[in-house]
Amino acid sequence: MNQSLAADSARLFGSLFAAQASLLVLSPILSEVATDFGVSPATAGQLRAISGVAAALVAIGLVIGRRRWELRRLLELGLGLLSVAVSASVLAPTFAWLAAAQAVLGAGVSLVLAAGLAAAASWAPEGERATLLSWAMVGAPSAWIAGMPVIGLLGAHSWRLAWLVPLVASALTLNAVARRERGTPEPEPAPVRSLLRGRGATRWAVGELLAYGGWSGVLVYVGGLLTDAHRASPAATGLALGGGAIAYVVATFLARRWVDRAARPMVLAAGSAMVAAALILGAVRPSFAFSVLMWAVTAFFAGVRMMAGSTAGLDLAGVGPLQAMSVRAASMQAGYLAGAVLGGVGLALGGWTAVGVALAVPLLLAVVVTATDDRIAARAKVGVR
Known part of the structure; x- marks a missing residue:
């Protein structure tokens, strides 16, 4: 694997790892969140629904929109939204604040998923699309393998600390994506x-x-x-x-x-x-x-x-x-x-x-x-x- 392909593989792996880790955090800490904010577990469980609806709406917007996006820029936007949403979740003073952060998080996840997998096709050298796509796609399950144990360990001390895993992942990946050369905009949808x-x-x-x-x-x-x-x-x-x-x-x-x-x-x-x-x-x-x-x-x-x-x-x-x-x-x-x-x-x-x-x-x-x-x-x- 040449250096450029390896670097892009790492960028796309990190992007989907960060997106999946952002969604995973709530699973082991949901009861602690509910207790801390004085809401029922069922109410706290709606946080995942909020991010899911936001993600679906943003994805639909990308499908029906007419704008020609440059994939590096779109990935930067998505990873930036993840970083903002996760940071807001760490600091959330109220349940409503946390819920709003999940809406932003869902938007970031959608942008990262769409742009990350599209980049596997657009950034790949001739004959290497499957290689780049496979590295992108294993980012999500790797968040289960490597990210979930750390999330659980940090969450045992404080549910706010658990958000550090996607925060670090999104920040590091954002830095790596920002250092890639800009490409040409995607074809008009x-x-x-x-x-x-x-x-x-x-x-x-x-x-x-x-x-x-x-x-x-x-x-x-x-x-x-x-x-x-x-x-x-x-x-x-x-x-x-x-x-x-x-x-x-x-x-x-x-x-x-x-x-x-x-x-x-x-x-x-x-x-x-x-x-x-x-x-x-x-x-x-x-x-x-x-x-x-x-x-x-x-x-x-x-x-x-x-x-x-x-x-x-x-x-x-x-x-x-x-x-x-x-x-x-x-x-x-x-x-x-x-x-x-x-x-x-x-x-x-x-x-x-x-x-x-x-x-x-x-x-x-x-x-x-x-x-x-x-x-x-x-x-x-x-x-x-």
Whole structure:
């Protein structure tokens, strides 16, 4: 790997690490935040919803806007917003202040996700897109592996200290991005009407939303499954979750070998495997070890599927990298909200088995949407001939 590619890989890895770490902080400190500000845990839990809605709105703004952004500048803006939001969270004197900071944080996360993944295509030398994309995409799970233990350690002393992890990550990455040479602005975004008319782009966006709905639901509820169904300790559950994140990282790096040549077949194959894995994870629970294995298997195929799905988006005809990855960011945020709701409904109606079924449904629909799109494309080619 040449020096320039290595430097850009580090910048994009750091960008997505900082974005994910900013979202992770609330998980282990939520009860302390609620107690400190005198609100219920349910009210404190809405902080994640605030950042999610803000992120989705900003991503939609990037999709429908007509401005030509330069990716380095957009990354700087996103990382700057993360730094401001995290700093405000550290100092928050009231719950309303903290809630406002989460809205800013969501905006920063959306900009970083969209610009970071678009840069993997725009900044990559010839033939190195998969390398740069894989380093960008493993930034998020690495925040689970390396960032979460430190967040937990600092949070044990004070929930305000826990925010230092994303603060340091965003500040260091912002400095690294600022030292990169400016590039040319991205192509003018395609009009929304043309995006909606283009069935390929629409079906890809729907497929990504459905896939993230199922996958994010797994992320939300797998910890609860391990602790509730197997009475696992928080320490054992934490180790298991970290193991799944490692499986995701390994899968992402393996997938980059073939993804430029076979992105769509990989979406179908890995997506189908995720359907089966999610069903088994929820319905078959003979032991803690087996559930941990199935969680790792699910995470592995998720790593392949999300890498391939992002590559397919970057290859969409008539859609620039930034606009495509903005669509992906919006789909991801909407998917997180949908997955949390679906899993909750399943848990209330039928326990963990129903959770597995509820989360497998959007994953299956994502496969159907992609397969249908491929058949339409194949028929179109035959018609042209």
